[in-house]
Amino acid sequence: MGRKFFVGGNWKCVISHYAHILFQFVADKVAYALAQGLKVIACVGETLEQRESGSTVEVVAAQTKAIAAKVSDWTNVVLAYEPVWAIGTGKVASPAQAQEVHFELRKWLQANVSPEVAATTRIIYGGSVNGANSKELAGQPDVDGFLVGGASLKPEFIDIIKSAEVKKST
Numbered sequence: 001m002g003r004k005f006f007v008g009g010n011w012k013c014v015i016s017h018y019a020h021i022l023f024q025f026v027a028d029k030v031a032y033a034l035a036q037g038l039k040v041i042a043c044v045g046e047t048l049e050q051r052e053s054g055s056t057v058e059v060v061a062a063q064t065k066a067i068a069a070k071v072s073d074w075t076n077v078v079l080a081y082e083p084v085w086a087i088g089t090g091k092v093a094s095p096a097q098a099q100e101v102h103f104e105l106r107k108w109l110q111a112n113v114s115p116e117v118a119a120t121t122r123i124i125y126g127g128s129v130n131g132a133n134s135k136e137l138a139g140q141p142d143v144d145g146f147l148v149g150g151a152s153l154k155p156e157f158i159d160i161i162k163s164a165e166v167k168k169s170t
Contacts, residue, residue: 023066030077031070039076041147042067043126044105048085056083057104064108074117078124079105080147086127088149095136095143098125102142131159138163 026042033040044063046056060081071077081101086092093101102123110118125137126147137143145164151157 023063026063027066027070030067034071034073034076039078041078041080041124043080043082043147045081045083045127046085051083051085056101060101060105061108064105065112068109068113074113074121078122080124080126081105082126082147088128090128092128092130092133092137093125095133095140098137098143099140102140102144106142129160131156134160134163 030040030042044060044067046059050056050059064079067077081093081098083093102125105123106118106121109121122144123142124145124147125143126149128151129137129146129148130151134146137146146160148157148160151160
C-alpha cells in the first residue's frame with residue numbers, strides 16, 4: 001500500500017464529526033488504520049446547534065475520549081478540529097474560538113492520556129480555511145496547522161502555506 005496517511009469521518013475526514021452517532025465505530029476505524037501502519041488524521045467537531053448551545057468542548061472531548069480508548073501510541077495520530085458548521089460553508093471559527101477548542105483538546109489529552117502526548121500531538125484546524133484567515137489562525141498558540149479542503153485547489157493555497165511557514169518560524 002503506497003499511502004501513508006488515512007484521513008478519517010465524512011468524505012474528507014474518515015474519523016469524525018458524525019461521531020455523535022457512532023463514536024465507537026470511529027474509534028475502531030482509527031485503531032484499524034494505525035494497525036495497518038497508516039498515519040491518521042482524526043477529525044472532531046461540533047454541529048452549529050452544539051456550538052450555539054455551548055457544548056462544543058463536551059462534544060469534542062467525548063469524540064476524543066472514544067479515540068483515546070483505542071489508541072495506545074499517539075505517534076501517528078494528528079487531531080483535526082473541524083467544526084461541522086464550517087465545512088464548505090465559508091463560515092470559519094474565529095481565531096479565538098479555534099484557539100479555545102485546541103487549548104481544551106490539549107488540556108484533555110494532558111489530563112486523560114499523558115502530558116507527553118498533549119505536548120507532542122499536532123492539533124490542526126479545518127473548516128473553510130483560506131488565504132484570508134489562515135495567517136491569524138496560524139498565530140494561535142495551540143493551532144499546529146491546517147486541514148485544507150477546497151482552498152487547496154485555488155491559487156490562494158500559497159498564502160495558506162506561507163502562514164504555516166510563519167507559524168514554524170515563531
